[in-house]
Amino acid sequence: MQKYILVFLAAALLTGCPAQPPKDDSGSTANAGKKPGSTDSVQTGKLDGADNTQGSAFNAGDEPYRKDAIKDASSPLSQQVIYFDFNSSSIKSEYRDLITWHGRYLASNPDMKVRLEGHTDERGSREYNIALGDRRAQAVSRILMFQGANKKQVEVISYGEEKPVELEHTEAAWNKNRRVQLVYEAM
Amino acid sequence: MKQVLIIASLLLFGWSLSAQAVLDVEITQGTEDALPIAIVPFNWASVEKKPDMKWSEVISSDLLRSGRFAPIAEKDLLSRPQNSENIDFNTWRVGGVDHLVVGSIRPAGLNQYTVQFQLFDVFKGEQLLGYSLTANLSSIRRTAHHISDLIYQQLTGQKGAFNTKVAYVSVTRSLGVASYKLEVSDADGFNSITILTSTQPIMSPSWSPDGTQLAYVSFENKRAQIYTQVLSSEQRVRVSGFKGLNGAPVWSPDGKKLAMTLSKDGNPDIYVLNLQSKKLQRMTKHWGIDTEPSWMPNSETLVFTSNRSGKPQLYKMDKAGQRPQRLTFDGDYNTSPEISKDGLKMAFVFKDKSGFKIASMDFETGIIDILTEGPLDESPSFAPNGSMILYAEGQRAALAAVSFDGRFKQRLVAKEGEVREPTWSPFLK
Numbered sequence: 001m002q003k004y005i006l007v008f009l010a011a012a013l014l015t016g017c018p019a020q021p022p023k024d025d026s027g028s029t030a031n032a033g034k035k036p037g038s039t040d041s042v043q044t045g046k047l048d049g050a051d052n053t054q055g056s057a058f059n060a061g062d063e064p065y066r067k068d069a070i071k072d073a074s075s076p077l078s079q080q081v082i083y084f085d086f087n088s089s090s091i092k093s094e095y096r097d098l099i100t101w102h103g104r105y106l107a108s109n110p111d112m113k114v115r116l117e118g119h120t121d122e123r124g125s126r127e128y129n130i131a132l133g134d135r136r137a138q139a140v141s142r143i144l145m146f147q148g149a150n151k152k153q154v155e156v157i158s159y160g161e162e163k164p165v166e167l168e169h170t171e172a173a174w175n176k177n178r179r180v181q182l183v184y185e186a187m
Numbered sequence: 188m189k190q191v192l193i194i195a196s197l198l199l200f201g202w203s204l205s206a207q208a209v210l211d212v213e214i215t216q217g218t219e220d221a222l223p224i225a226i227v228p229f230n231w232a233s234v235e236k237k238p239d240m241k242w243s244e245v246i247s248s249d250l251l252r253s254g255r256f257a258p259i260a261e262k263d264l265l266s267r268p269q270n271s272e273n274i275d276f277n278t279w280r281v282g283g284v285d286h287l288v289v290g291s292i293r294p295a296g297l298n299q300y301t302v303q304f305q306l307f308d309v310f311k312g313e314q315l316l317g318y319s320l321t322a323n324l325s326s327i328r329r330t331a332h333h334i335s336d337l338i339y340q341q342l343t344g345q346k347g348a349f350n351t352k353v354a355y356v357s358v359t360r361s362l363g364v365a366s367y368k369l370e371v372s373d374a375d376g377f378n379s380i381t382i383l384t385s386t387q388p389i390m391s392p393s394w395s396p397d398g399t400q401l402a403y404v405s406f407e408n409k410r411a412q413i414y415t416q417v418l419s420s421e422q423r424v425r426v427s428g429f430k431g432l433n434g435a436p437v438w439s440p441d442g443k444k445l446a447m448t449l450s451k452d453g454n455p456d457i458y459v460l461n462l463q464s465k466k467l468q469r470m471t472k473h474w475g476i477d478t479e480p481s482w483m484p485n486s487e488t489l490v491f492t493s494n495r496s497g498k499p500q501l502y503k504m505d506k507a508g509q510r511p512q513r514l515t516f517d518g519d520y521n522t523s524p525e526i527s528k529d530g531l532k533m534a535f536v537f538k539d540k541s542g543f544k545i546a547s548m549d550f551e552t553g554i555i556d557i558l559t560e561g562p563l564d565e566s567p568s569f570a571p572n573g574s575m576i577l578y579a580e581g582q583r584a585a586l587a588a589v590s591f592d593g594r595f596k597q598r599l600v601a602k603e604g605e606v607r608e609p610t611w612s613p614f615l616k
Contacts, residue, residue: 087498087499087520122563122581123538123543123563123581124499124520124522124536124538124543124565125479125492125522125523125536125565125566126390126391126565126566126607126608127390127391127434127435127448127478127479127492127523128476128478128479128492128499128522128523130390130411130432130434130435130448130478131432131434131448131450131455131476131478132476134431134432134450134455135455135476156431157409157410157411158411158432159388159406160390162388162390162406163388167360169562169563169581169582
């Protein structure tokens with residue numbers, strides 16, 4: 001799935017219109033989602049066919065922003081964690097499209113809401129990290145709103161370093177802990 | 188305060204006889220110039236059953252933990268005089284012992300005792316201190332700590348901080364579910380009481396200056412909110428539950444105000460809540476992060492962390508919150524300021540290439556001392572007499588303490604789970 005999204009994002013960048021919503025496309029690349037095991041063969045096809053690429057993450061006949069897309073492993077909207085650099089709340093370029101699509105998803109589904117949970121790694125002081133987690137979640141929130149999400153649909157909460165996903169004291173664990181998690185709920 | 192102690196005593200009463208330390212103290216770095224002192228086991232002057240606490244052990248352990256003394260192990264004592272008449276000062280002089288403490292305890296009514304002790308200067312052969320104290324069964328450890336305080340003050344000239352408490356947060360994890368507890372124990376890790384248990388994070392305990400209340404952050408309503416809680420009655424009040432962040436509560440030294448971080452107006456900024464009028468005053472207004480306020484002794488000026496320069500650094504504001512003056516220029520990460528009670532020093536978290544360490548700054552000279560080795564040290568808190576700084580070692584999920592000059596170090600390891608965010612109480616009445 002991870003690999004697949006990277007391909008999808010790369011493809012989106014190639015088309016030169018990254019903020020475009022993923023189109024519903026019943027083209028040849030649609031089966032990529034149905035056969036996650038066959039991603040290797042699908043990759044080249046997607047990168048070649050620029051016009052079709054953006055719909056590639058969706059199953060044939062599906063609406064890209066249909067309500068349950070966030071639970072569909074084949075939709076990029078199922079990717080709901082954004083990672084950050086140490087002591088930074090800047091959105092890394094590889095996540096801009098993903099957050100944009102989440103913003104459009106919310107705009108398309110006004111009865112859905114999302115809780116943005118900001119987290120940091122364990123390094124440094126706890127209250128500063130709470131503020132940093134807040135800044136990270138706010139940075140994601142701004143893009144969601146810009147894409148048409150309503151203020152009432154977006155809740156921001158920072159846990160700082162209090163809720164790590166990995167408990168080890170290693171770079172690898174810290175990389176996974178510096179994150180904003182998008183937690184969707186029906187209104 | 189008296190009332191609090193009485194109630195706390197009642198809470199402890201049932202099990203104080205077998206009080207267990209929840210934190211084990213291990214000395215990790217000693218000093219060579221610690222003063223040799225002998226505490227002779229106190230004589231029990233009665234046929235009745237004696238209370239299950241070794242006075243000499245509690246006092247020796249206190250003095251050892253201060254880093255200023257090297258108490259002689261009980262097995263190495265040259266003799267065991269029970270009163271001044273039995274002391275042969277020559278023996279102790281030859282043994283290289285500078286000071287000697289002898290004492291006795293006898294029953295004085297139901298669950299009450301009279302404790303007498305004397306402190307001697309071995310070389311002069313003179314008594315320096317002599318006291319007779321009344322102790323309740325439920326608070327005999329406190330009386331022992333009080334004796335340690337008297338000895339410490341006599342020999343160092345500085346007020347002792349043994350009869351104090353420490354608040355900290357503990358976390359235990361079971362099958363991926365965390366249990367957070369706000370604990371208060373004696374400064375030596377004994378007599379721990381859980382004052383709050385939650386499945387959601389608890390953070391940033393801060394003592395009221397009279398030692399009767401704690402302010403803290405609890406996520407129990409799924410978001411950070413600030414509470415104050417009276418330790419004796421469990422009575423708690425939610426003092427801040429604004430939209431966004433509610434964090435970093437710190438009681439002003441005069442007890443009238445609570446400084447805190449709120450993001451209700453968009454960014455994390457520092458506010459001061461007047462606890463009487465409930466009036467909220469905004470102290471900083473900046474697009475960056477402003478947090479971790481710490482009071483100067485005047486209860487007017489605040490030091491705080493801000494990333495307004497791009498990286499977190501420490502700043503000092505004037506009374507109105509105007510013209511913040513930058514205090515730290517070394518390194519690209521300085522956070523978590525904690526001002527000593529006398530306002531002369533500041534402890535903080537400093538990052539260099541080998542990690543996050545506890546550092547101190549002398550305000551007069553501006554000199555910074557790096558006191559610990561890291562790599563994940565945080566949450567510095569001064570002892571009320573300024574002699575030690577308590578902090579958390581993130582790498583071990585343990586608490587540790589370092590003397591203000593960095594020469595003496597000890598670790599306080601929890602029997603189970605992680606411990607963090609230690610906060611030393613003020614002097615208790």
